[in-house]
Amino acid sequence: MAIERIDRLLHADWSLSPSKRWCARARRIKGRWLIGDPARIDDVYRWRDTVLMASREGTTLAGFDFPIGVPERWASQVGVTDFRAFMATLDTPQWQRFFETASTPEEISLTRPFYPQRTCKGIRQSDLTQALGVDDFDALRRSCERDMPGRRPCPLFWTLGANQVGKAAQTGWQSLIRPAMAQGAALWPFDGLLAELAGTHQCILCETWPTLAARLLGAELSPRQSKRRQADRIDIGMRLLETGLPVVWETSARASLESGFGKRPEGEDAFDAMLGLLMMIAVVEGALPVASRLSPVERQLEGWILGLCR
Structure with a gap:
């Protein structure tokens, strides 16, 4: 079932290194999602206060590819x-x-x-x-x-x-999650069901994993492919253009996807940001489930990855 009360989606591919922090964005307009070109997050604190927590943007669901929860x-x-x-x-x-x-x-x-x-x-x-x-x-x-x-x-x-995620979690918790919580942001699944949170909070934070997003979208890399290669990103990008989701691409966003986000080294980070964003659109539109039924420990302590079902 679609979650109608979410107006904006952000998905950040996070890292300890500023050059590898990229965010993809989409806004709901007349029942479709307008997708913008991923942008690098140069100033985390400014981005947090002026983009992530921007109340004028309506209800925002923001996904981050680092753990939110503890074992x-x-x-x-x-x-x-x-x-x-x-x-x-x-x-x-x-x-x-x-x-x-x-x-x-x-x-x-x-x-x-x-x-x-x-x-x-x-x-x-x-x-x-x-x-x-x-x-x-x-x-x-x-x-x-x-x-x-x-x-x-x-x-x-x-x-x-x-493949380590600890360093991203360290910086993400300190610079984003804890300050956003202090400003009233909700944490999914800790604060409740996603559909309910969309009706009570202006900003909801969740955990994602681009590798899972690729699987769920039918865009997983083959064993011979690597997201570090532009040609392979182009191949996957063509599949992402055919998901059937209700999306409209800004010209620059579509061009970036079709070009595999260029030859630049950080192309794989912008690619992951877009993968996660499209998976979030699929979840919000009801094309993918939000999650499995979670245990009390998963809801209160360990957390869960958006879109993952047992």
């Missing part, structure tokens, strides 16, 4: 049962080093769980699991990550490698 196996050891409440405690002495990434195994603790700070010889995932008191790496994944078919997202607290 139950870790949370149970530190007495955290509610993610929203946990976010409000991160300024207290107990959590003052939470966002400081550990450089050595000896620095890892339950209240300083991100690791490692940098690549060096001898770095092992087992250093993290042992320090956090879990049996294996998979125990640090949330339910939505363990339930993901095919390639699964990396656990929140691991910060090494091309």
Whole structure:
């Protein structure tokens, strides 16, 4: 079922590196979505206050491709049962080093769980699991990550490698999620059903994953393809133009998609921003389900990835 009360969609492909932060946008106009060209987010704080939280834009659903929620196996050891409440405690002495990434195994603790700070010889995932008191790496994944078919997202607290999401979560929580919550933004699914939140809040934040978006839209890369190659992005882009969704493309947005977002290195980031945006349109239009039926732990603590169904 379509969610009629959402007026604007934003999808941000996030990163610790400013050059790799891109946002795609769409506005509902007379029953169709006008899609704009993705733009780089150079000033996070200005973008947050003038774009994300812009009340004049109507009700906004904003998606971010970093974890919003924490794994139950870790949370149970530190007495955290509610993610929203946990976010409000991160300024207290107990959590003052939470966002400081550990450089050595000896620095890892339950209240300083991100690791490692940098690549060096001898770095092992087992250093993290042992320090956090879990049996294996998979125990640090949330339910939505363990339930993901095919390639699964990396656990929140691991910060090494091309697929890591920990560094994006660190900067995203500090510069976006917590300040937006303080300004009245809702968090899905923690604050309720998406359709209900659309009627009570002007800004709703949710978690996405571009890899899942590609699968759901029938635009997944083949094993021989890479989103880092312009030619492969062009191939996928042609499929994205034929989703059947009620969209209208701004001239520059369509040109960018047809060109695979150019030869520039950050083309893959703009590509991911657009993938997530189209998946969000499909969800809001009712072409894809919002999510599976969630357990209390998933609704209150771990969170969920928009569009994922078991």
